[in-house]
Amino acid sequence: MAELNGEPISVDQLKTLALTGYGHFTSMRVEEGRVRGLSLHLDRLVRDCKALFDAELDPERVRELARRVASTAGTCVVRVTVFDPNFDMGHPAAKADPEVLVTMRPATNLPLSPMRVQTRTYVRDLPTVKSVGLFGQLLHRRAAQLDGFGDALFVDEQSLISEGGTWNIGFFDGDRVIWPEADILVGVTMQLLKAAHEYDERPVRLADIAGMEAVFATNSAIGVRVVSGVDDIALTDDHPIIDTLRKAYMEVPADPL
Template identity: 35%
Template sequence: MTDILIDGLPATPDDLAHQALVNYGAYTSFRVENGAVRGLDLHLARLDQAAVELFGESPGEAEFRRLLALAVEGRDKAWIRVSLFSPEIGHRNPSFVGRPKVMTVVSPPPPPLAAQMRVTAVPHGRETPHLKHVATFGQTRVRRAARAEGFDDALFVDDQGHVSEGVTWNIGFIQGDRIVWPQAPMLPGVTQVLIERGLIQTGLGGESRPIHLDQIAAFDGAFLCNSATPACPINSIDTVAFSEDPVWLDRLRDAWLSQPPQPI
């Protein structure tokens, strides 16, 4: 069952029609367990930043928490998407500045993206990559093309051949006892940050640096992560194959699990 609220009230047909017709806004999504969320502080900061940048004003942390609590009330487990939009903004009149509306969509938790992935590198970059915005046409088009070619998904590279991010995930590379994250214009994923926070507790190190596509064969392994998928091995990027190490995957998941859920 999916429930949709807008500013804590049942969604109206007009609000939903605007969402369908005007592709301007931002969102974040995550799993809720017993009224708590892993990385909630990061999700709230993401919403606050996007609200100010896209609309000029944020509802604020207290209001976000109130609306989240309303949305998940009575549920032990749920998946929630929190979206920001304004019915005052349209294609002909985009100039409104003010507080956006907050739409919460609650549904059952989804399964992880996959147990393993074969991906292809594609020249592509999301518009305004530091924001998790609702303009996802390009990502869907690239994923469709990758699957039509027999791959599971696509990895973005810039016009200089530097790795950035996946369609809806971040990528990390394994080198010895370290995780190496690409340094490029992209969305800093919440799960990526949670893993980074927990690395020291699992005896691992981490760093970010530019990674050219020509350099990926030198790594010991690769994985992807997002809010639905704490760690999934990438078996190959085009013709470059990686070995899957269950011990490494356990250590990555342990790093993620070391960051406790935060109460709404």
């Protein structure tokens, strides 16, 4: 199901999004009509709309539009995409009139199986914005999967770890949960876990992974997913910290959409 500003969307209205890839979005896991971290999702949309379009976005209007599309029973993933159907690639500085596209897809059952990831040298153009421009992330995800891995994990030229293609990464060194200090998109699930469980934030290099007792990926669609290997480094897939973090996440109160 897909609606633009509360109405069925046409092919013509989608052309600009498809041809320019300029816009931003957030994806929310909706369970029985409720969302963990709803205010964080809405804050992200408002902030990114200002950054990309220099325009104000009404979060309550977005909430209303998302509620129209979301299933009220069961679990689904609702994506809210903000773009301007009249965006002119030749004149991107023109005054924008962004609109709200809401789509829905079935959600996968949690928890997901462990995944192995391959490190790829890549830094997104604007890491703090959840942009619809996913070319780089998908290019590296494809390359990793062709090499037999589940996904790509990004590092910079100095081997500092940042994030996955569409997820954040976290570590457990035996004492503390560690989130990498890097230029990343701070995910909603990551923020909720930071509030629910004590942690450190510091630079993490590729060479540090072998000394970690557990590694995990997070986003709103997957919750907390075990990373069982990075490149040729095998990691445990059953450390107790994973269940601790999953329990902490599941106990976060969900707000009605």
